[in-house]
Amino acid sequence: MAVDLVFEALASRPRREILAYLSAQELTAGEIASRFAMSAPAISRHLSLLEGAGLVSSERRGQYVVYRLNKDNLVNTLTGFAFEVCPKAGPLKRESRRLAARKAT
């Protein structure tokens, strides 16, 4: 299931930080690695796992591989789960109704 992969991917602080780094702009694997006190191979594996979960996409650009955030998949998975567990309570109520209405169309 996609949800399993997403939550597994998010269960790691370095991976969540990678997503945050990608929030503002796309970055190459090397640029991402340079921001962590961790080897490039380790970062590469984190990126691969994030891509497997559908949270980022990659594109080879010459010598480099550029990664970018898949915002929709992240937001939809998180709000989808929150709504499944808390259908009627809390601040998600209005937003969830709006999503449901959009899907029904």
Add this chain to the structure above:
Amino acid sequence: MAVDLVFEALASRPRREILAYLSAQELTAGEIASRFAMSAPAISRHLSLLEGAGLVSSERRGQYVVYRLNKDNLVNTLTGFAFEVCPKAGPLKRESRRLAARKAT
């Protein structure tokens, strides 16, 4: 950090299912265990981890221990993270603005 504990807790399908079970009503540890093909001790540990993450609360009631979902903590953590990573895009935009306004008050 609380966020680490929450995402670690959510990175397990049985634990997410427990949260879903608790969505509609509070349940005793035994009632929860009876819905899974898993031993009671295993469920007890999952519940303990969920409680450590602040996602559920427990209360001893005589012989039983009753668990209930902490909806606010779940929803706030998930939407908080989604907003941190995707501040301007996607369906969370309006909701996030509302949350920020509430905090500022």
Add this chain to the structure above:
DNA sequence: TATATATTTAGCAACTTCGTTAATTGCTTA
């Protein structure tokens, strides 16, 4: 007290995850 039920803790084996270094692949450029 003695017994039964509910839940948690302890101890254990199987499995997975994480990060490292070394080796490999892909692309660019002299």
Add this chain to the structure above:
DNA sequence: TAAGCAATTAACGAAGTTGCTAAATATATA
């Protein structure tokens, strides 16, 4: 082609997670 940089894959050990059974702790009741 050869050399060099970017990125990934391979192989390894350390550490953590998961679920089990057995034992211990809490509470209720005869």
